[in-house]
Amino acid sequence: MKEQQPYPRTFRGASRYVLDEELAKIVNVSMALEMPLLLKGEPGTGKTMLAYAIAESLGMPLITLNVKSSMKLVDALYQYDTLTRLNDSRFGDSKRDVSDIEAYIRMGKIGQSFVADEKTVLLIDEIDKADTDFQDDMLDVLDQMSFDIIEIDKTVKAKNRPVVIITSNAKKDLSDPFLGRCNFHHIAFPEPEMMRRIVEVHFPKLSEDVAQACIQTFYRLREIGGVEKKPATRELINWIRALRSDPDFRPALLQRGEVPYLGVLYKKSSDLTLAARAVARLRRQ
Amino acid sequence: MFIQFFYTLRDRGVPVTPTSYLRLQKALSVGLVTSLEDFYTVARALLVKSERYFDLYDQVFLHHFRGVELKDPETHELTDIAKALLEEWLKDPAAVAAAFGADVKKLKKMTPEELIRYFLDRLKEQTEAHHGGNRWIGTRGTSPVGHSGHHPEGMRVGGVSRNKSAVKVAMDRRYRDYSQEGPLTQAQLGEALKRLRRMVPAGPKDLVNVDKTIRETMRNAGEIEIVFDRRLTDRLKVILMIDNGGWSMEPYVDLVQTLFSYARSQFKDLRTYYFHNSVYDVVWQDAQRFYRPERLDDFALRDPETRLILLGDASMSPYELMYAGGAIDYTQRSTRPSIDRLKFLASLFRHAVWLNPAPLREWDRVRTIGIIRQVFPMYELTLDGLEAAVRRLAAKT
Numbered sequence: 001m002k003e004q005q006p007y008p009r010t011f012r013g014a015s016r017y018v019l020d021e022e023l024a025k026i027v028n029v030s031m032a033l034e035m036p037l038l039l040k041g042e043p044g045t046g047k048t049m050l051a052y053a054i055a056e057s058l059g060m061p062l063i064t065l066n067v068k069s070s071m072k073l074v075d076a077l078y079q080y081d082t083l084t085r086l087n088d089s090r091f092g093d094s095k096r097d098v099s100d101i102e103a104y105i106r107m108g109k110i111g112q113s114f115v116a117d118e119k120t121v122l123l124i125d126e127i128d129k130a131d132t133d134f135q136d137d138m139l140d141v142l143d144q145m146s147f148d149i150i151e152i153d154k155t156v157k158a159k160n161r162p163v164v165i166i167t168s169n170a171k172k173d174l175s176d177p178f179l180g181r182c183n184f185h186h187i188a189f190p191e192p193e194m195m196r197r198i199v200e201v202h203f204p205k206l207s208e209d210v211a212q213a214c215i216q217t218f219y220r221l222r223e224i225g226g227v228e229k230k231p232a233t234r235e236l237i238n239w240i241r242a243l244r245s246d247p248d249f250r251p252a253l254l255q256r257g258e259v260p261y262l263g264v265l266y267k268k269s270s271d272l273t274l275a276a277r278a279v280a281r282l283r284r285q
Numbered sequence: 286m287f288i289q290f291f292y293t294l295r296d297r298g299v300p301v302t303p304t305s306y307l308r309l310q311k312a313l314s315v316g317l318v319t320s321l322e323d324f325y326t327v328a329r330a331l332l333v334k335s336e337r338y339f340d341l342y343d344q345v346f347l348h349h350f351r352g353v354e355l356k357d358p359e360t361h362e363l364t365d366i367a368k369a370l371l372e373e374w375l376k377d378p379a380a381v382a383a384a385f386g387a388d389v390k391k392l393k394k395m396t397p398e399e400l401i402r403y404f405l406d407r408l409k410e411q412t413e414a415h416h417g418g419n420r421w422i423g424t425r426g427t428s429p430v431g432h433s434g435h436h437p438e439g440m441r442v443g444g445v446s447r448n449k450s451a452v453k454v455a456m457d458r459r460y461r462d463y464s465q466e467g468p469l470t471q472a473q474l475g476e477a478l479k480r481l482r483r484m485v486p487a488g489p490k491d492l493v494n495v496d497k498t499i500r501e502t503m504r505n506a507g508e509i510e511i512v513f514d515r516r517l518t519d520r521l522k523v524i525l526m527i528d529n530g531g532w533s534m535e536p537y538v539d540l541v542q543t544l545f546s547y548a549r550s551q552f553k554d555l556r557t558y559y560f561h562n563s564v565y566d567v568v569w570q571d572a573q574r575f576y577r578p579e580r581l582d583d584f585a586l587r588d589p590e591t592r593l594i595l596l597g598d599a600s601m602s603p604y605e606l607m608y609a610g611g612a613i614d615y616t617q618r619s620t621r622p623s624i625d626r627l628k629f630l631a632s633l634f635r636h637a638v639w640l641n642p643a644p645l646r647e648w649d650r651v652r653t654i655g656i657i658r659q660v661f662p663m664y665e666l667t668l669d670g671l672e673a674a675v676r677r678l679a680a681k682t
Contacts, residue, residue, distance in 0.1 A: 028317070029312055086499050090507060179335070185330055
């Protein structure tokens, strides 16, 4: 066994993110093994927020690649700005050297994280939107930590290996080669106690009884069956924000079974009617 | 280290790979794991790549580090066992026959198919009779690696644990709910169907083609020449035929409706037709299958590049499929057997698939499914199945 290497910069959670021990450990292991970490979980459980939190607590800059379905891998790596070059060659009023193609190469998000002078956190958000080719090719690049710019026949090597966080919303599994190269964690929906702490971080001044009443109602609402998109942490936070901005709101209202601003919690109209009906039924009881 | 643990995971059906195992060793060797709790978390992150297996992982972990007995796979696919039995039978007929208390000679006369059938029936009897069945069946490959009890092989359990012990965490089995696949939602179906769209240029030329503009400008000796293109729009034609008749489709109605409502918003040119059990002389445009019939022969006039998706459980009596006049609705006295009709459709449209909401594992039990599968490529109506079907439909050849 090798001697324990010192990891001075380990991740302990940030000011706006409540982290459970388990997840902290996995983040640290992924950083030590230099492997991308794949995060899955219900929408609104803080997958994206985690990357922000890691960047904040480690003091590294965060680079976010928002994956789109039409995206090609090369877009994420670099762009050859032919249009500007054409413009420059035609009008010649810029300081760039038109014969130097490299002056017209712009780094994409992955490229930026490679050429950055310091270690960065690279968040690849919603990878499931892209097709499998994109996913596999991207991991090749992240594995080798280098890519080629074909226009100028130059290889870009990562100066510092970024901390890679990948999120996926898909129920479906990603391809096997992809999974094989990532560490995996599934963010389970937080327990009420955990939720209490999350709410506290977001609303430090919220009084105990309001928070308790909100969280209780929230978990009761989550039990309504047949809903396509259950309200998650994000919705709860927004909902509390809405309640707080309402001067007429009293926690006693929730205890009586009334739920104002249901629309903040349910984003789909079919879900909303379903929930409204369930709330009305509960109140009658 | 932990080779046994690794193999137990594998035996239990968690897809773990040797690479991930080596990675775990690396994590152990750099001193990242200092307690059983760490091991629980780290090994899971490295070895298990889907939350569906988290529950299984918890069980194996408990078994391995605390000696909890793994449950007998009651729900284990009996067909698998039956197939294994057939192999066993080929090696040693007498032993197998004796286990069932049957006559070797009688069994020897059976064809392999009949044998499997026979084994299956016996197995079912046994599971019903004494819960868990015959022991020697259970020991086939999947049995736990012995009750080795508590053996954290040379693992240093150091430091005071700050939170729940890993064993306790595993015992909670928090991920029980994730071990089953959730229902298909509209959004998921949409993602799968989106790939079907075929983009072709159409409409006015109002999009600058940068690459061509540059090439033309160069040809023009630097004088800018802007090239416009047509926008890409979806021109894919889709015909969806849905089996909405009879109680056999009843359990799938929700699923089908989800698919249907999505398909409507997704494709510009989508025609939906309905049929009952199988396709005869006509299909209907209305769900009541009464007002607006359309003769199947007229489909010959359609664009042969149209994608045809049939959706049904393909489960019916064989005569409904094989005989002229076999239609279950008395109003539909057809002159030709339905199977000919299906073949006719398949000959009209090269890109055709049959989506079946019935689970794949049940397909072998229904004869008509087997017959229809020879005419149309059939896919399960799950995300994976749908994606495979879309791949097939999108193929150029």
